[in-house]
Amino acid sequence: MTGQSTVALGKIDDPIDKPALITRIRSLCRRQPLGAAGGIVVVVMCFAAAFAGFLTPYDPVANSLENMLSSPDGAHLMGTDEFGRDILTRVLYGARTALFIGLVAASLGATLGLVLGVASAYFGGIFDLVVQRIVDIFLAFPLVIMALAVVATLGPGVQNVIIAITVPFIPQCARVVRSSALALREIPYVDAARALGFSHARIILRHMAPNVMAPFLIMLTYFVGQAILLEAVLSYLGMGVQDPTPAWGLMLKGGAEEFLESAPWLSIFPGLAITLAVFGFNLFGDALRDLLDPKLRSR
Amino acid sequence: MSKLLEVQDLHTRFHTTEGVVRAVDGISYDVSEGETVAIVGESGCGKSVGAMSILRLIPKPPGEIVEGSRILFAGEDLLSMDDDRIRHIRGGQISMVFQEPMTSLNPVLTIGLQLTETMMLHLGLDQAAADRRAIELLEMVGIGEAERRLRQYPHHFSGGMRQRVMIALALSCRPRLIIADEPTTALDVTIQAQILELMRTLTHQMGVALIIITHNLGVVARYAERVIVMYAGKIVETGTAEQIYHRPRHPYTIGLLKSVPRMDMARGKRLQPIEGQPPDLTRLGEGCPYRPRCAWAEDRCERSTPALENVGEGQIAACFNHRALADKESLAV
Numbered sequence: 001m002t003g004q005s006t007v008a009l010g011k012i013d014d015p016i017d018k019p020a021l022i023t024r025i026r027s028l029c030r031r032q033p034l035g036a037a038g039g040i041v042v043v044v045m046c047f048a049a050a051f052a053g054f055l056t057p058y059d060p061v062a063n064s065l066e067n068m069l070s071s072p073d074g075a076h077l078m079g080t081d082e083f084g085r086d087i088l089t090r091v092l093y094g095a096r097t098a099l100f101i102g103l104v105a106a107s108l109g110a111t112l113g114l115v116l117g118v119a120s121a122y123f124g125g126i127f128d129l130v131v132q133r134i135v136d137i138f139l140a141f142p143l144v145i146m147a148l149a150v151v152a153t154l155g156p157g158v159q160n161v162i163i164a165i166t167v168p169f170i171p172q173c174a175r176v177v178r179s180s181a182l183a184l185r186e187i188p189y190v191d192a193a194r195a196l197g198f199s200h201a202r203i204i205l206r207h208m209a210p211n212v213m214a215p216f217l218i219m220l221t222y223f224v225g226q227a228i229l230l231e232a233v234l235s236y237l238g239m240g241v242q243d244p245t246p247a248w249g250l251m252l253k254g255g256a257e258e259f260l261e262s263a264p265w266l267s268i269f270p271g272l273a274i275t276l277a278v279f280g281f282n283l284f285g286d287a288l289r290d291l292l293d294p295k296l297r298s299r
Numbered sequence: 300m301s302k303l304l305e306v307q308d309l310h311t312r313f314h315t316t317e318g319v320v321r322a323v324d325g326i327s328y329d330v331s332e333g334e335t336v337a338i339v340g341e342s343g344c345g346k347s348v349g350a351m352s353i354l355r356l357i358p359k360p361p362g363e364i365v366e367g368s369r370i371l372f373a374g375e376d377l378l379s380m381d382d383d384r385i386r387h388i389r390g391g392q393i394s395m396v397f398q399e400p401m402t403s404l405n406p407v408l409t410i411g412l413q414l415t416e417t418m419m420l421h422l423g424l425d426q427a428a429a430d431r432r433a434i435e436l437l438e439m440v441g442i443g444e445a446e447r448r449l450r451q452y453p454h455h456f457s458g459g460m461r462q463r464v465m466i467a468l469a470l471s472c473r474p475r476l477i478i479a480d481e482p483t484t485a486l487d488v489t490i491q492a493q494i495l496e497l498m499r500t501l502t503h504q505m506g507v508a509l510i511i512i513t514h515n516l517g518v519v520a521r522y523a524e525r526v527i528v529m530y531a532g533k534i535v536e537t538g539t540a541e542q543i544y545h546r547p548r549h550p551y552t553i554g555l556l557k558s559v560p561r562m563d564m565a566r567g568k569r570l571q572p573i574e575g576q577p578p579d580l581t582r583l584g585e586g587c588p589y590r591p592r593c594a595w596a597e598d599r600c601e602r603s604t605p606a607l608e609n610v611g612e613g614q615i616a617a618c619f620n621h622r623a624l625a626d627k628e629s630l631a632v
Contacts, residue, residue: 125360192403194356196390196417196468206416210407 028291035287041280049096058086060093060246069255069263079265082255087265091273093246098277101158101231101241105165106223112166113173114216118208120174121181122190122200132178138171147230151239161240165227173219180212214292218285225281232274248274303475303508304330304353304372310365311345311352318581322348324532330476335502335509337523337540339516339555343577345532346512347398350478353377354389373475391421394469396479396498400462400486404453410437410464411449414471421472436467440497459490463497470501476508483518495522516559520544528552531578531588534607538614548616548624550593587618595620 029036048055064084072079078087120131138146150164184190185208193207209216228248234240235249243250251270259266311323323345330336338346351357352364355377370377372393377385397403405413414436415429424432430449437445440463453461462482469477479498483491499522502509511523519526519540526543528536528551536549547553554573575592587593587600599619607617610625618624 124358188397188399188403189405191356192395192397192465193405194389195354195395195397197386197388197421198390198416199386207405207408211405213407 028287032287032290034283035290038280038283038285038287041276042284045095045099045277045280048092049099052089052092052096055092056086056089058089060085060089061244069259069266071263072265078269079263081251081266082259082263087251087269090246090251091248091269094248094251094270094273095277097158097241097245097247098228098231098274101162101165102224102227102281105162105227105231106169106220108162109166109169109227110173110216110220110223113170113219114177114209114212115204116170117174117177118181118204118212121178121185122204122208124185128178131174135171135175138168139175141168143168143226143230144233147234148237148239151234156234156239156242158241158245161231161234164234165230169223169227173216173223176215176219177212180215181208184208184211214289217292218289221281221285221288225278225285228281229274229278301332302329302371303332303334304370304510306349306353307369307371309349309352309368309370311348311357311368312363312365314361314363315581320580321532321583322580323352324583326529326532326534328527328534328537330508330510332475333503333506333508334525335499335511335523336525336527337511337513337519338527338529339513339519340529341514341555341577343580344529345580346529347480349529350395350480350510350512353478354393354395355385387421390417390474391472392474393476393478394472394474396462396465396469396477396482398481398484400458400465403465404456404461406453409450409452410456414449414464414468417468418471432471433467436471437464439470439501440464440467442467458486459494462486462490462494466494466498466501470505470507473505474507476510477502478510478512480512481514482511483513483515491518498522516555528555531583532580533588533617534615535589535618536614536616537607538612538616542612542614546614546625548610548614548621549589549618550595550620550624551589552616553624554592595623 028039052060062085064080067076067080067084067086069082070076070080070084076086076088078091080086081090116131120128141149146168147164150167151160154160154163190203190208193203198207231240231247232249232252235247236252238253241247241250243254248270252267255263256267256270306329307327309323309326310321313320313322326345326349328336338349340346348357348362352368353370353372355364357364364378368378372388377388380388404410408416411430411433414433415424415426418424418429418432419426422429433449434445437448442448442460442463448455453464456464465482469479477498482498483494486494495518498509498511501507511518513519523540526536526538526540527534528543528549530551536543536547536552538548543552544556547556551573554571557571558573560570573592578588578591585604586602587596587605590596590600593600595618597619605617605619607615608621610616610621
């Protein structure tokens with residue numbers, strides 16, 4: 001916005017210099033070692049997802065029957081499955097599926113929840129009452145049941161899985177954001193914005209939403225972890241991503257169950273990937289909450 | 300001078316669990332083009348609600364502006380116009396300066412953004428033009444290094460400077476009327492004078508009418524041309540600042556004046572506060588609302604409410620005893 005201005009705003013030195021990125025990361029690691037560990041998991045996962053094609057010579061989908069069920073060795077670090085596909089390759093490509101679905105569903109759900117929650121607090125009255133009772137109804141269902149119900153109605157497929165995961169997130173985020181926004185509603189700048197003639201939409205999106213970023217970001221990271229887990233559950237139950245797309249949940253069914261004793265690597269590695277990813281995102285979210293909430297911040 | 304704002308029989312009520320609060324109970328007044336009017340009264344007398352009603356900023360429910368009230372701005376009824384039109388008036392034609400400079404600016408948006416957003420909306424300026432005007436405005440209200448300041452956030456500013464920014468914001472779209480709701484209450488005394496002086500200079504320069512809501516009579520004497528004294532949701536007296544100061548005709552106005560310290564007061568003399576509390580606005584019965592606290596209260600004050608009547612030279616007061624009060628010159632402090 002101001003960045004595009006033709007007035008040369010950038011030329012003057014700003015005395016309020018921000019510390020260098022490196023310094024900030026270092027201090028973050030010191031204060032939040034677990035959060036930093038979570039952050040590393042997140043970064044590694046993103047890296048794996050982005051460069052899966054360069055990190056492994058194998059094809060995640062093509063069968064190679066001569067390599068069926070080989071145990072982990074030099075050629076296949078995590079072994080191969082019943083179709084001779086390299087597990088490591090499928091775990092790396094699986095990160096892509098998991099991250100894609102996780103990020104899209106989490107950001108969609110959190111953003112819609114943000115708008116709904118702020119609007120609910122801003123308008124108040126009957127609107128708030130109705131929205132919050134609907135939220136109550138949605139919150140009464142466990143996450144997995146809700147997602148299953150949505151997929152059962154829409155049918156499987158990546159797009160529908162995203163919708164199925166997004167839907168239960170919206171009311172969760174709306175409830176949390178509303179409570180923060182309620183306090184905001186009483187602060188004079190909201191009245192001031194109204195007195196300046198701004199529309200409801202502008203006040204909600206431009207003036208109130210940025211002020212509830214802290215709970216929003218915490219919900220968002222938590223949602224990514226949850227979404228990855230949900231996607232795995234749905235895929236495992238056969239209602240999510242379909243074969244042969246590499247997905248962690250899918251890798252746990254079929255051969256993994258059949259050869260659980262003779263070839264445990266089939267289930268161990270994708271299972272570890274899911275655990276680590278969810279754990280990583282949750283740690284990251286916790287650290288973020290501690291950093292963004294001044295009351296919890298320890299000096 | 301032509302009338303810019305005409306408030307006619309404004310009633311604003313709040314529906315609460317304890318009953319209906321008649322926060323503003325039938326007030327009428329005019330503001331002319333370029334005029335400075337002060338509305339005074341103690342906390343809870345309806346001054347702020349009356350001002351917020353002008354821009355229809357009363358939350359509804361529980362608030363309600365009663366049917367039959369009219370607020371004409373340049374001939375147009377603000378209360379009956381549609382939402383788009385009133386949004387156009389807010390900030391564009393009439394702007395407000397709020398009581399709390401510390402919380403009236405959005406903490407997560409830069410000063411520049413908050414200034415330019417408003418001008419882009421109401422004046423249709425593009426970003427570059429809005430930036431230029433924002434710099435001019437900040438310089439006008441006495442903020443140095445305006446270009447750098449534009450990129451800063453409200454927490455980089457002190458209370459007085461934020462109020463200057465609020466004034467810049469209020470003036471940004473060349474309004475015809477500014478409503479300042481206790482603009483200096485939260486500031487240091489030295490800063491108060493600067494801010495008021497600034498508002499007076501700028502509004503005079505630009506020919507903007509100003510309504511100052513305050514409980515500070517010192518502010519009134521120095522900056523207002525006309526004064527409206529409110530009590531319990533009603534206007535009890537209006538007149539020029541001169542009249543209100545030197546010959547008040549309502550016991551409440553007299554009480555207010557006596558409770559303020561003055562430089563010419565004898566040393567050691569005690570201030571005279573107004574005894575008692577303002578009435579509960581849910582239970583206003585018949586009679587003058589000021590009666591329980593009034594030294595001149597009589598039986599008739601209990602039976603009927605005195606109407607506003609002309610007490611000479613445009614001064615209006617709502618008291619049965621205004622003549623008696625006029626005779627006692629000593630009352631006027």
